[in-house]
Amino acid sequence: MSSMDPTEAFRQEASELFETLEGALLDLGLRPDDRELVDSAFRALHTIKGSGAMFGFDRVAAFTHEFETAFELVRKGEIKPTQELIAVALAAKDYIRALIEAPDSADSIIGDAILDDLKRFVSPTAQVLPVGSNADIPPVSESRPAGWQLRLEFESHILRNGSNPIDLLDDLCKLGPCFVVPLTDGVPLLDELEPEDCYLKWDVTLHGACDKAAIDDVFMFVQDEMKLTLAQVERAAPVLAMPIADVELAAPPAPAPTAASVPAAAEPAAPSERKREEPRRTEERGIATVRVQAERLDELMDRVGELVIAQARLSQLAAVGSDLSIKMIAEEIERLAASLRDTTMGARMVPIGSLFGRFRRLVHDLSRDLGKPVEFVTSGEDTELDKTMIECLADPLVHLIRNAIDHGIEDTETRAAAGKTEQGRIELQAIHSGAQVLVTVKDNGGGLNTARIRAKAEELIAPGAAMSDHEIHQFLFHPGFSTAQTISALSGRGVGMDVVKRTIENMRGSIDLSTKAGEGTTVTLRLPLTLAIIEGLLIRVGEGRYIIPLPAVEECVELTAEDERSRGRNFLNVRGNLVPFLRLRDILDVPGAPGQHQKTIIISTGETRVGLVADQIIGNHQTVIKSLSKLHSDVTIFSGATILGDGTAALILDVAQLVALAQSRAEKQQMSEAA
Amino acid sequence: MATDQQHGAGAVQDGSMQVVMIGLGDEKFALDAGLVREIIDPVPATKVAGARSFVPSVINVRGNVIPLADLRIRFGMPQTEDSADTRIVVIEVGIDDEPVLVGVTADKVYEVTEISRTDVQHTPRVGMHWKPEFIRFITKWREEFVIVPNMERILN
Numbered sequence: 146m147s148s149m150d151p152t153e154a155f156r157q158e159a160s161e162l163f164e165t166l167e168g169a170l171l172d173l174g175l176r177p178d179d180r181e182l183v184d185s186a187f188r189a190l191h192t193i194k195g196s197g198a199m200f201g202f203d204r205v206a207a208f209t210h211e212f213e214t215a216f217e218l219v220r221k222g223e224i225k226p227t228q229e230l231i232a233v234a235l236a237a238k239d240y241i242r243a244l245i246e247a248p249d250s251a252d253s254i255i256g257d258a259i260l261d262d263l264k265r266f267v268s269p270t271a272q273v274l275p276v277g278s279n280a281d282i283p284p285v286s287e288s289r290p291a292g293w294q295l296r297l298e299f300e301s302h303i304l305r306n307g308s309n310p311i312d313l314l315d316d317l318c319k320l321g322p323c324f325v326v327p328l329t330d331g332v333p334l335l336d337e338l339e340p341e342d343c344y345l346k347w348d349v350t351l352h353g354a355c356d357k358a359a360i361d362d363v364f365m366f367v368q369d370e371m372k373l374t375l376a377q378v379e380r381a382a383p384v385l386a387m388p389i390a391d392v393e394l395a396a397p398p399a400p401a402p403t404a405a406s407v408p409a410a411a412e413p414a415a416p417s418e419r420k421r422e423e424p425r426r427t428e429e430r431g432i433a434t435v436r437v438q439a440e441r442l443d444e445l446m447d448r449v450g451e452l453v454i455a456q457a458r459l460s461q462l463a464a465v466g467s468d469l470s471i472k473m474i475a476e477e478i479e480r481l482a483a484s485l486r487d488t489t490m491g492a493r494m495v496p497i498g499s500l501f502g503r504f505r506r507l508v509h510d511l512s513r514d515l516g517k518p519v520e521f522v523t524s525g526e527d528t529e530l531d532k533t534m535i536e537c538l539a540d541p542l543v544h545l546i547r548n549a550i551d552h553g554i555e556d557t558e559t560r561a562a563a564g565k566t567e568q569g570r571i572e573l574q575a576i577h578s579g580a581q582v583l584v585t586v587k588d589n590g591g592g593l594n595t596a597r598i599r600a601k602a603e604e605l606i607a608p609g610a611a612m613s614d615h616e617i618h619q620f621l622f623h624p625g626f627s628t629a630q631t632i633s634a635l636s637g638r639g640v641g642m643d644v645v646k647r648t649i650e651n652m653r654g655s656i657d658l659s660t661k662a663g664e665g666t667t668v669t670l671r672l673p674l675t676l677a678i679i680e681g682l683l684i685r686v687g688e689g690r691y692i693i694p695l696p697a698v699e700e701c702v703e704l705t706a707e708d709e710r711s712r713g714r715n716f717l718n719v720r721g722n723l724v725p726f727l728r729l730r731d732i733l734d735v736p737g738a739p740g741q742h743q744k745t746i747i748i749s750t751g752e753t754r755v756g757l758v759a760d761q762i763i764g765n766h767q768t769v770i771k772s773l774s775k776l777h778s779d780v781t782i783f784s785g786a787t788i789l790g791d792g793t794a795a796l797i798l799d800v801a802q803l804v805a806l807a808q809s810r811a812e813k814q815q816m817s818e819a820a
Numbered sequence: 821m822a823t824d825q826q827h828g829a830g831a832v833q834d835g836s837m838q839v840v841m842i843g844l845g846d847e848k849f850a851l852d853a854g855l856v857r858e859i860i861d862p863v864p865a866t867k868v869a870g871a872r873s874f875v876p877s878v879i880n881v882r883g884n885v886i887p888l889a890d891l892r893i894r895f896g897m898p899q900t901e902d903s904a905d906t907r908i909v910v911i912e913v914g915i916d917d918e919p920v921l922v923g924v925t926a927d928k929v930y931e932v933t934e935i936s937r938t939d940v941q942h943t944p945r946v947g948m949h950w951k952p953e954f955i956r957f958i959t960k961w962r963e964e965f966v967i968v969p970n971m972e973r974i975l976n
Contacts, residue, residue, distance in 0.1 A: 451883035689867060733869040771885040773868075775915045776875045776922065776975060780868055786878055786885040794866040794878045794885045 321353020450769035498526025525575035553590030687735030725811035726756030842926035
């Protein structure tokens with residue numbers, strides 16, 4: 146971290162803040178009265194402004210400042226955030242992001258236009274305040290206090306943290322005319338004076354109809370390091386009334402004159418802001434977080450993987466020998482390695498909520514562009530997934546959500562005709578299910594048009610072939626398959642679902658589709674918890690040992706003599722169901738005759754079940770996954786490799802590929818039998 | 821890596837090049853020392869069904885699963901049994917612009933030595949039972965012809 150470019154650090158921090166800001170703005174659209182949301186948006190803005198100035202993003206700081214100013218009335222609760230206002234605010238957020246990420250391409254004309262829009266939305270509604278006059282001249286309304294009496298006592302080390310009380314006083318002055326009296330009774334004799342300590346206290350009389358929250362905001366980042374005494378003043382003391390000269394904007398960006406001579410530094414103390422932001426946001430002061438580079442976590446995971454392998458070898462050795470003390474140490478190390486592995490994996494886990502947040506904007510924008518009102522509901526944001534998987538999931542989910550809005554949800558008239566609510570509904574849900582995480586995208590639209598998919602599919606297959614609805618729907622995952630009659634900007638090009646499927650399968654996940662005409666479609670993504678380690682079933686085929694990912698295994702059955710006799714038919718009777726099976730000896734090119742007691746492992750992806758015939762089932766194996774090199778990228782039946790207890794490499798069978806292979810063989814067989 | 825290969829070629833132009841001399845069957849090959857990561861004793865290999873014949877298996881090298889290439893197959897030479905001299909030379913080559921670790925079986929590893937540019941021979945068109953594109957050049961070492969193979973071509 147120490148070697149990290151500070152500008153890069155700012156970018157990273159800013160991108161997190163943008164997520165917070167966007168989330169807050171979108172929520173505000175739903176719950177315009179929620180003060181907490183306004184505050185959280187402001188906190189994010191404020192930090193972006195402060196850090197931006199500190200790292201030399203002056204345009205960011207300047208624009209954000211204007212944005213804040215224009216939004217000030219919302220914060221004061223004097224105007225309600227309307228949908229239009231939220232849309233402009235989102236545009237402003239995008240512009241700030243552009244300023245940070247690609248400052249050269251962000252034209253300031255756009256920024257000005259956004260600000261104009263903002264001001265236009267803000268001003269006409271702000272009837273209480275005549276535009277162009279000072280918003281803070283009391284009395285604005287009866288219910289507000291005439292002013293505040295404050296005493297500020299900072300802890301002596303406050304300056305060392307980079308906070309500057311003078312800046313805070315400046316900010317305070319922006320809330321209204323202030324009368325500031327420094328209290329010098331704490332200042333020691335010169336001999337005892339620490340130049341870096343703060344000895345002064347201040348008494349401030351603030352004239353202005355501001356909220357207590359506004360005052361709290363000023364001290365938001367230092368509130369742990371100071372004592373703030375607040376009292377309301379009912380009537381302004383005549384002595385303290387200061388003339389207000391030149392404050393012109395609806396909200397006051399310029400520092401108001403003060404009695405104490407305070408240097409006019411507009412920017413608040415940035416370093417302390419940065420320190421305070423994290424705990425403020427999570428409101429969990431007890432939990433400290435450390436930001437670690439992802440590569441380091443990956444490295445750690447690799448080391449732990451090697452440790453697990455070495456430990457397995459040690460256990461094997463200890464089990465063979467007769468030395469009791471070695472056995473005890475081996476068990477101890479096994480326990481330690483297991484908990485170390487769990488902890489390391491835990492460190493890579495991220496709640497999926499960070500991903501869900503991004504889609505709210507997508508839904509918001511799509512719903513507006515397509516003129517289909519859509520309610521977006523998420524649940525299970527706390528569900529944790531491996532960090533790398535969360536990144537891989539973003540694109541597939543964008544596709545699924547776009548599809549749901551563009552194709553799934555009907556337009557308003559159709560919905561009305563079908564007796565549905567005008568507003569469509571999309572649910573994004575994540576839940577744990579055993580060793581898997583299920584992510585579902587569910588819409589309450591019209592459902593899949595099976596007939597149309599079939600018609601289109603018949604360009605690829607023989608017309609009139611007997612297919613279940615489930616099989617027909619699988620055509621949606623064919624590359625280039627699209628039933629959309631028109632190609633819109635959003636979808637209809639036929640690329641998408643096949644990419645979704647491939648991405649999910651690359652993560653060793655699977656995808657299920659279920660639909661009900663008129664009621665909607667549900668797409669379920671089944672994902673393993675992590676990419677790094679899986680539970681596997683270790684099997685033997687000939688001399689070789691292979692791993693089958695355990696989540697895919699349904700059951701193991703003996704290959705009966707009857708099944709054995711049905712050579713060439715390759716179907717297995719599992720409690721009355723015909724299940725196609727593959728002889729792994731054939732697939733893996735093992736010469737010689739199979740042994741006597743062949744075992745069949747029934748694996749499944751979604752609804753499809755396939756049997757794999759192996760020579761022996763050895764047992765469970767905790768597997769650290771190593772990918773195969775590019776030299777073996779042409780081999781599709783293995784998804785990776787792992788290292789066994791004796792140090793040899795074993796290959797992991799790719800379940801999806803084997804199922805596809807078995808099915809295509811079974812289909813061919815059925816066709817040749819039919820012919 | 822590709823850059824290593826280029827450095828090696830540059831070194832030849834300057835006059836000399838560090839190589840690891842290995843024996844395969846009756847032939848001697850000089851592997852650019854810049855590519856070689858380590859030389860290990862043979863370890864049990866795991867066959868990869870369906871892989872191309874010159875990369876038939878994978879091995880575990882320090883917790884990494886890496887492919888084991890057999891140059892003898894690529895050069896159409898007869899297979900030999902492992903002997904006490906057999907070693908695996910782990911090299912790093914660029915495959916699709918990505919560095920990949922590959923183990924190469926050698927019947928014998930002789931030494932790390934320098935070969936000189938002045939000894940470079942042009943690849944003869946006749947009398948060769950392997951493809952010329954697999955060979956960077958042929959040089960002389962201790963009065964014997966040795967082949968400097970182009971590992972990237974061979975493995976791609």
